[in-house]
Amino acid sequence: MLRAGTVTVNIAERANAAMLGVALGDALGATLEFMTPAEIRAQFGVHRDITGGGWLRVKPGQITDDTGMMLALADAIHACNGKIEAHACARAFDTWMRNKPVDIGNTVRRGISNFRLTGEPHVKHSEEAAGNGALMRCLPVALATHGADFDTVMAGWRAQAHATHHNDLSDQSGELFMRLMRAVLDGASKRQLLHEIAHPFAKTYPAFAFRPKRRDYPSGYVVDTSQAVLQAFFDTDSFEECLVEVVNRGGDADTTGAIAGMLAGAHYGPGxxxxxxxxxxxxxxxxxxxxxxxxxLQFSAQAESI
Structure with a gap:
């Protein structure tokens, strides 16, 4: 159990808050996507409310590809009764794309197109596929495999990630955030997350070090995204301030907002x-x-090797 102020938060509540956190961060950040911090300050001062607009001209509260693909992945897991199966993931992503989402990244589009042409649910390894598209949608894997051995968790990660992003840095980001989400769902403190997971991980994989450099205008590169999210999460003391902090850095703001919302939602809880x-x-x-x-999360009790 985790206490948020005086309120006890259980794991199911944290899981729901993480899902909502993705959608809230996505909708908040969509307004600012591809803007620089200076442009944001000039137009908004500090962007704090879900207002829509931006280059996609989204309606207030409308989500983009981050939340859309996350929910598509959830559909695939439900269809397989809790298993994370590569063909099911690819089919779900294909269905999502056929429904004409408001936005879709180039690497994601290529991966889904490859599945349509070949029937293969995994793309080939590519040094050009270090984008954040696999990370932005990963939460259903963390939830459906919670409590399973970590090899099973990462098999689930690869089943969904390699449909579009087969890249070492992408996989490393998956390992980092799968470990963080497992710990935060179990009630780890922010200090534990920092000193037992984030910093040790950065020693093994130096690209993911996020101190002391502040990451403004984070691109779609998964390392930029990871650094910006971790800086915002560890340098703030509330869900709202974490998301406001990260999206006002501009760049790929809907995705940094979504991933920060996942982590902060689970940490702070629905309240x-x-x-x-x-x-x-x-x-x-x-x-x-x-x-x-x-x-x-109910599937996690029956999680088994994939």
Whole structure:
């Protein structure tokens, strides 16, 4: 059990808060995607509310590819009764793309197109595939495999990630955030997350060191994304300030917001999610995310090697 202020938060609540956190960070950050910090300051001062707009001209509370692919992955896991199966993941992503999402990254598009042409659920390893598209959608894996041995967790990661992103840095980011999410769901403190996971991981994989350099205008490169998210999470003291901090750095702001929302949502729990943001979120997305985390977590008890 984890205490948020005086409120005890259980693991199912943290799982739901993480799902909602992805959607909230996505919707908050979409307004600022591809803007520089200077442009953001000139137009908004500090962007703190879910207002829509941006280069995608999204409606207030509308989500983008980050949340859309996360929910598609959840669909694939449900279809396989909790298993994370590569063909099911690729089919779910294909269905998502056929529904004409508001945005789709080039690496994701190429991977799904490869599946359509070949039937192969995994793309070949590529040094050019170090984007953040596999990381942004990874939460269902962390939930459905929670408590399983870590080889099973990473097999689940690869089953979904390699549909579009088969790259060592992408896989390393997956290992880092799978470890962080497992610990935070189990109630680890922020100090434990920092000193027992994040810093030791950076010693093994120096590309993921995030101190002392501040990462402004993080690109879609998964290392930039990881550094920006970790800096914002560890340097703030609330869910709202974490997300405000990271999206106002601009760049790939919907994705940094989504991933920060995943981690911060699980850490702070549902009571920390701003009511005004929840009220602004697309009602159908809000309703699904508010229960999807707990639904996926139920599979973790039966998780087995993939």
């Amino acid at each position: 920390a999610l701003p009511a005004r943001w929840l009220n602004s979120l697309d009602p159908a997305i809000r309703e699904r995310c508010s229960r999807e985390g707990a639904a996926l």
